[in-house]
Amino acid sequence: MTTLSCSPKRIQDAETPAETAELMRMRLKGIVPDVEISLKADLVFEINRLKKERNAIILGHNYMEPALYYGVPDFTGDSLELARISSKTDAPIIVFCGVQFMAETAKVLNPEKTVLIPAEKAGCSLAEGITKEDVRQLKRRFPGAPVVSYVNTYADVKAESDYCCTSGNSSAVLRYLFDKGHEQVIFLPDEYLARNTAHELGAAFVCGWDTSVDGMDLKGARTVIGWKARCEVHELFTVEDVLTARRQFPDAIIIAHPECSPDVIRLVDVSGSTKKMVEYVRQSPAKRFILFTECSMGDNIAAENPEKEMVRLCSHTCPYMKLITLEDTLESLRRLQFEITLPEDVIRRARLPIDRMLEIR
Numbered sequence: 001m002t003t004l005s006c007s008p009k010r011i012q013d014a015e016t017p018a019e020t021a022e023l024m025r026m027r028l029k030g031i032v033p034d035v036e037i038s039l040k041a042d043l044v045f046e047i048n049r050l051k052k053e054r055n056a057i058i059l060g061h062n063y064m065e066p067a068l069y070y071g072v073p074d075f076t077g078d079s080l081e082l083a084r085i086s087s088k089t090d091a092p093i094i095v096f097c098g099v100q101f102m103a104e105t106a107k108v109l110n111p112e113k114t115v116l117i118p119a120e121k122a123g124c125s126l127a128e129g130i131t132k133e134d135v136r137q138l139k140r141r142f143p144g145a146p147v148v149s150y151v152n153t154y155a156d157v158k159a160e161s162d163y164c165c166t167s168g169n170s171s172a173v174l175r176y177l178f179d180k181g182h183e184q185v186i187f188l189p190d191e192y193l194a195r196n197t198a199h200e201l202g203a204a205f206v207c208g209w210d211t212s213v214d215g216m217d218l219k220g221a222r223t224v225i226g227w228k229a230r231c232e233v234h235e236l237f238t239v240e241d242v243l244t245a246r247r248q249f250p251d252a253i254i255i256a257h258p259e260c261s262p263d264v265i266r267l268v269d270v271s272g273s274t275k276k277m278v279e280y281v282r283q284s285p286a287k288r289f290i291l292f293t294e295c296s297m298g299d300n301i302a303a304e305n306p307e308k309e310m311v312r313l314c315s316h317t318c319p320y321m322k323l324i325t326l327e328d329t330l331e332s333l334r335r336l337q338f339e340i341t342l343p344e345d346v347i348r349r350a351r352l353p354i355d356r357m358l359e360i361r
């Protein structure tokens, strides 16, 4: 979890729009042009004022654009960190500046609270890539294999699962299950994350969507049974991108998200969740980094590490995360929209795998 308190006074605590603009200029120097800050400071101030009036908290994912990321959330982080925060808050209203599946996870953990998402169409290609019926079929085809769902799934898919995980703890969750004696684990929906995690654990990988594997003898070897969904942002990074980046910036550390392809992951210096990226850059003595992940992540890390250079590939942005704007966050607080609602039985059944995810580090 990151609590935002990097300038002498937090932008969130500014008492006037002018002070908000001044604190934003200090925090986002070299990242966001002054003209953009002038346009956004009033919005940021009003969101923070209304948030206090409504006794709400705002959670902001690492992929939010920098003015929003540094200006309005009470807490920022990756999916796992934000899920942990949401499980502990007393605030009656949670505004989730992230995508739908994240807000659903917060709702499962807080069924009695009002959970809002500023843009109702903020989906995710991974979450869209599998249905609860797909999970039921996999369970029929691989009886006895526990189902681990990446947190990037909708709540009805989580409700069919035994465990959830994020990119930050996928290895720990799968290792835990293998060590418990399971030889096969279903890990869905991200094919690349499943392949990368299997490789890290020395396990075999089987394409769970391919019915030709039915009848194959999987006994005696640790096997990850994967699914075919991909992150439409991270799948764009290629081996050629890594080679080109190395030629142009031979001194840079290349860090890639494990939703990138195994061929890319094999070539980069570091692979990890957005939390790991933040921590790695903070602690590394290196001066230049290249991030293979959503573009705003590079801006947000650069703002925190002004003495380090972040090379960004901003042709790769998440269209869903970009739907979350300051304007819509303000409207969300004004109108209490868009409220996340889930069937009671889905909340009840999705809770256990999510609780297990929060326990395993």
Ligand code: SF4
Binding pocket: 099, 123, 124, 125, 126, 127, 152, 231, 232, 233, 234, 294, 318, 319, 320, 321
């Ligand atoms: S970056 Fe990829 S995994 Fe994350 S919300 Fe966007 S499409 Fe989904």
